[in-house]
Amino acid sequence: MPEFYLTRPKTEHFESLADFSARAFANASKSELVALLLLALAAGALAVFLLGWLKARVPETRRWRRLWSICICVLPAICALFVLLIAWLTAGPGISPELLLVMALASGLLLLVQIPALLLELIFRPVPALRVALRCLSWLAWFCLVFAALQPERDLESVLDAARAIRLTAGPVNVDLLSLAAGAATAIIVVIVAHGTLKWLGRLLSESTRLPPNFALAIRRIVDIAVWTVVIVIVLSQAGVDVKAMAAFAGALGIGLGLGLQRLAASYVSGLIVLFEQSVRIGDTIAAGGVKGRVTHMTVRYTTITTGDGIEALVPNDTLTVNTVINQSWTDNMLRLSNSLHIDMESDTAAAKEAVLKILSTQARVLQSPAPAVYIADVSDGRIRLEAQYWIADPANGQLNLTSDINEAILRAFNADNIRMARPLALREPARG
Secondary structure (H helix, E strand, O other), X not given: OOOOEOOOOOOOOOOEHHHHHHHHHHOOOHHHHHHHHHHHHHHHHHHHHHHHHHHHHOOOOHHHHHHHHHHHHHHHHHHHHHHHHHHHHOOOOOOOHHHHHHHHHHHHHHHHHHHHHHHHHHHHOXXXXXXXXXXXXXXXXXXXXXXXXXXXXXXXXXXXXXXXXXXXXXXXXXXXXXXXXHHXXXXXXXXXXXXXXXXXXHHHHHOOOOOOHHHHHHHHHHHHHHHHHHHHHHHHHHOOOOHHHHHHHHHHHHHHXXXXXXXXXXXXXXXXXXXXXXXOOOOOEEEEOOEEEEEEEEOOOEEEEEOOOOOEEEEEHHHHHHOOOEEOOOOOOOEEEEEEEEEEOOOOHHHHHHHHHHHHHHOOOEOOOOXXXXXXXXXXXXXXXXXXXXXXXXXXXXXXXXXXXXXXXXXXXXXXXXXXXXXXXXXXXXXXX
């Protein structure tokens, strides 16, 4: 390990940073150490005060959240450097200049370590848990660097050898403590980069106008699986785990889990098939698995169908590939509706049909091509059953509400034209013998 040299003593070699620091702490008195501790507490109190002052005066916006991240990362080191500078300019509260210099170098190293962590946080914007892990990692990295810089080369090698000698064994995994620490540090950084990249890619795919929503969702899920697989391999390799042995173990475990979770695996595979085939799309009106409604959300495992009552049903995707699916929106969104009504035998059927057609022509949601039609569907039991058939292009906006509006308009028109509705069969007078 290379050593750092600060001053030229009377000997022919420069004094290393480890020897310089050891000499500074060895010559320090108890009062100097106490004063140094007080300076550290003063720097911490100053950082807390400045952070609280900023939080109380800056609005809660996205720009402020970025500024807050910067302040949390760099403000403690800057405050420490400021306090040490004041102590040096005022000849120090009983602290030797060598000791102040060592602490200033440690504070400067803390500032340098925080810069890469800050860049990762600002670029990839990790979730709170990963953000906390990254900050803890930066402080741990600073502590390790300070510890390494203060150790003579032979002592540091002894520490590293001792860390390598501590081995952890669990099944096919056999790693040493040093590799495990390196793997944990790598995991935090790689997971943050992967999470931020996937989030950016997902936003890019969802906003794309060239890809259908189903394709975008399928591509995103495949990329997610591929990226996280690569992340796991990188972390395990960095931790010193034999990836080949783990692959064999994972293969055997996967066979066992596959036998027990066949339905779940089938749902995932069926989800990719449905997404790529686009047999079901978001916004379609379908009937599957005993549920009829509008598709509002799709994942690789299940599809959400919202019924007309507002109930959301989660239908496994293998149901959409194994069973028959009625898709009213497969070719287009056109849907035929019908209204049935019974009029009295003595009523004018021509006038009744004309009144119904006039009402259908005034409804904004009823398509005029294909043209609506009214048929005499049945003549029996002393009454005439008329059936009005018409097409709409927006079934997602509701069907019962349109049927109700048409029926109300028909009732008003029949009352105005003296067209009598047929009486229920149970209320009719019995035939005289």
